[in-house]
Amino acid sequence: MRCPHCLVDFHDAQTWWSVGLANDSEGAWVLTRRTCPACNRFVLYLENGAGQAVTQIQQNVRLGVVTRTMMVWPKGVSRAPVPSEVPTTIVEDYKEACLVLADSPKASAALSRRCLQNLLRQAASVTPANLSDEIQQVIDGGKLPTGIADNIDAIRVIGNFAAHPSKSKSTGEIVAVEPNEAEWNLDVLESLFDFYFVQPARARARKDALNKKLQDAGKPPLK
Secondary structure, eight states: OBOTTTOOBOOGGGGOEEEEEEEETTEEEEEEEEEOTTTOOEEEEEEEEEESOOSSOEESOOEEEEEEEEEEESSSOOOOOOOTTSOHHHHHHHHHHHHTTTTOHHHHHHHHHHHHHHHHHHHSOOOSOOHHHHHHHHHHHTOSOHHHHHHHHHHHHHHTTTTOTHHHHSTTOOOOOOTTHHHHHHHHHHHHHIIIIIHHHHHHHHHHHHHHHHHHTTOOOOO
8 A cells, every 4th residue: 555644565465553443323433553664654444235244342343344544644645745836726626625525525626627717827838718628728838748648638538527527617616526626626626737837947957047147148039
């Protein structure tokens, strides 16, 4: 598994520990714990299902059939810090989409769609329309690398915009999402952050540094 704190992979079977809590009308409840060897932090899950009857607090209880699993700590999977080059007006929706991902993928997807639309309007200068058309405008512009263009187009495919037009027309509306749609949206946003904001900023910094050297040498700067 991947540690939701530090994102390092580790073998969860080697660090597994649990405590049986009790049984109710929905079955047995067990709290499981993994400890990440890299960052030494706990990852806690609450499991519910059928299996060994739990009548009191018991250690190392395993359920025969797990019907649902909820990660209770941390609240969600960590993501890489947002680069400082990304405008705060875009960062706010992205961070909130990350924050609510574990509790409500629907809300997270709605925020990330709104974030994507704001990003395309600010960074790609698309003509304001619905999100589906704005995505197409950016793809047709031919400036995105093929991989990013395919990924941004996949937002429409995974999100099934044809069946859920409100995702395109009312980007902030909370509607049903497909499996992994919310997390995919965040992944695509991160790639766009790098393309539209981080890479140009680094290129400008390199050019400015070179122009400073040229100026010191009495030579004309790069245009």
